[in-house]
Amino acid sequence: MSLKIAVAGASGRMGRELLSAVHHDATAQLHAALDRAGNAFIGQDAGLLIGAPNGVLIQDDPAQALQGCDVLIDFTRPEATLQHLALCRELGVKLVIGTTGFSTEQKQLIRQAADDVSIMMAPNMSVGVNVMLKLLQQAALALKDGYDIEIVEMHHRHKVDAPSGTALRLGEVIAETLGRDLQQDAIYGREGVTGERNPRTIGFATLRGGDVVGDHTVVFAGIGERIEISHKASSRATFAQGALRAAHYLASKTNGLYDMQDVLSGA
Ligand SMILES: NC(=O)C1=CN([C@@H]2O[C@H](COP(=O)(O)OP(=O)(O)OC[C@H]3O[C@@H](n4cnc5c(N)ncnc54)[C@H](OP(=O)(O)O)[C@@H]3O)[C@@H](O)[C@H]2O)C=CC1
Numbered sequence: 001m002s003l004k005i006a007v008a009g010a011s012g013r014m015g016r017e018l019l020s021a022v023h024h025d026a027t028a029q030l031h032a033a034l035d036r037a038g039n040a041f042i043g044q045d046a047g048l049l050i051g052a053p054n055g056v057l058i059q060d061d062p063a064q065a066l067q068g069c070d071v072l073i074d075f076t077r078p079e080a081t082l083q084h085l086a087l088c089r090e091l092g093v094k095l096v097i098g099t100t101g102f103s104t105e106q107k108q109l110i111r112q113a114a115d116d117v118s119i120m121m122a123p124n125m126s127v128g129v130n131v132m133l134k135l136l137q138q139a140a141l142a143l144k145d146g147y148d149i150e151i152v153e154m155h156h157r158h159k160v161d162a163p164s165g166t167a168l169r170l171g172e173v174i175a176e177t178l179g180r181d182l183q184q185d186a187i188y189g190r191e192g193v194t195g196e197r198n199p200r201t202i203g204f205a206t207l208r209g210g211d212v213v214g215d216h217t218v219v220f221a222g223i224g225e226r227i228e229i230s231h232k233a234s235s236r237a238t239f240a241q242g243a244l245r246a247a248h249y250l251a252s253k254t255n256g257l258y259d260m261q262d263v264l265s266g267a
C-alpha cells in the first residue's frame with residue numbers, strides 16, 4: 001500500500017523538491033500540499049510546480065489536509081512547524097521535520113509531542129552530512145588536545161536562520177564527544193579586540209550569498225597543520241530523498257523522536 005504523504009511549504013525551495021521526490025516514488029502518493037494563507041499558489045495544482053499536474057490542489061487548511069494522511073513532511077519555518085505539530089499529535093499523523101531555527105523551548109515542545117506520535121527531525125537529511133557527523137566524532141577524539149575547532153558554513157542569500165541548523169548540530173556532536181557544553185563554549189562571531197583564542201571554544205562563521213545550496217566545513221587547526229572536514233550539497237534533491245526515506249522509516253513507528261542516524265541505520 002502506498003504511503004500517503006502531505007507536504008508543507010509546498011511552493012518553497014524544499015517543498016518543490018519534495019513534490020518531485022514523492023512523484024517519482026512508486027511506493028508513495030501525494031495526499032495533500034500545504035502552504036500558508038495568502039501564498040500565491042493556493043488553489044493551484046501542486047503538480048504544476050514540477051511540471052506534472054496531479055489534481056492535488058495546494059491548500060491553506062492544515063486540519064483538512066492532514067485528515068487521512070500517514071506522514072507530513074515539513075520544511076517551513078519554526079512557527080508553522082509547531083502549528084502542524086499540534087495537529088499531527090491530535091490526528092495521529094507522523095511527522096518529518098526538516099525546518100531549522102528552533103529555540104530550545106520549541107525543541108522541547110517537539111520532544112513532548114513525540115510521546116504520542118512518531119517524529120523524525122534532522123537539520124540535514126543528506127547521507128553525506130550524516131557520515132560527516134560520524135567522522136567528526138573520530139576526528140574530535142584524536143585531535144582533542146592542541147587543535148582549535150572552527151565551523152564555517154555558507155548558504156544562499158535567502159536563508160533566514162544563522163548559523164545553519166547543520167552547523168549547530170556539527171558543533172553539538174563535537175562538544176558532546178569532547179565533554180564540552182556548546183551553550184557555554186560556542187563563539188558565534190568575533191569583532192574588535194577579542195583577546196587570544198580560548199582553546200575550549202568552538203567558533204562559528206556564517207557566510208550568505210548567491211545560490212549556495214549548503215556548504216559546511218569543520219576546521220581542526222593545530223600548530224604546523226590543520227585538518228578540514230567538508231560537505232558541499234550541490235542539489236536539494238539529496239535532502240528531499242532523505243526526508244522521503246525518513247517518511248517510510250516512520251511508517252512502522254507509533255511514537256518517539258528519531259534522527260537521521262536512526263533512519264540510515266534502520267534501527
Ligand atoms: N533538514 C534539511 O535537510 C534541510 C532543511 N532546510 C530547512 O527547511 C526550511 C525551509 O527551507 P526552504 O525550502 O529553503 O525555504 P523557503 O522559504 O523556500 O520555503 C518555505 C516554505 O514554507 C512556507 N512558510 C513560511 N512561513 C510559513 C508559515 N508561517 N506558515 C505556513 N507556511 C509557511 C513558505 O511560504 P511563503 O512563500 O508564503 O512564505 C514556503 O512555501 C528552512 O528552515 C531550512 O533551513 C532546508 C534544506 C534542507
Ligand SMILES: O=C(O)C1=N[C@H](C(=O)O)C[C@H](O)C1
Binds near residue numbers: 124155164165167214
Ligand atoms: O536553508 C537551507 O537551505 C538549508 N538549511 C539546512 C540548515 O540550516 O542546516 C540544511 C541545508 O544546509 C540547507
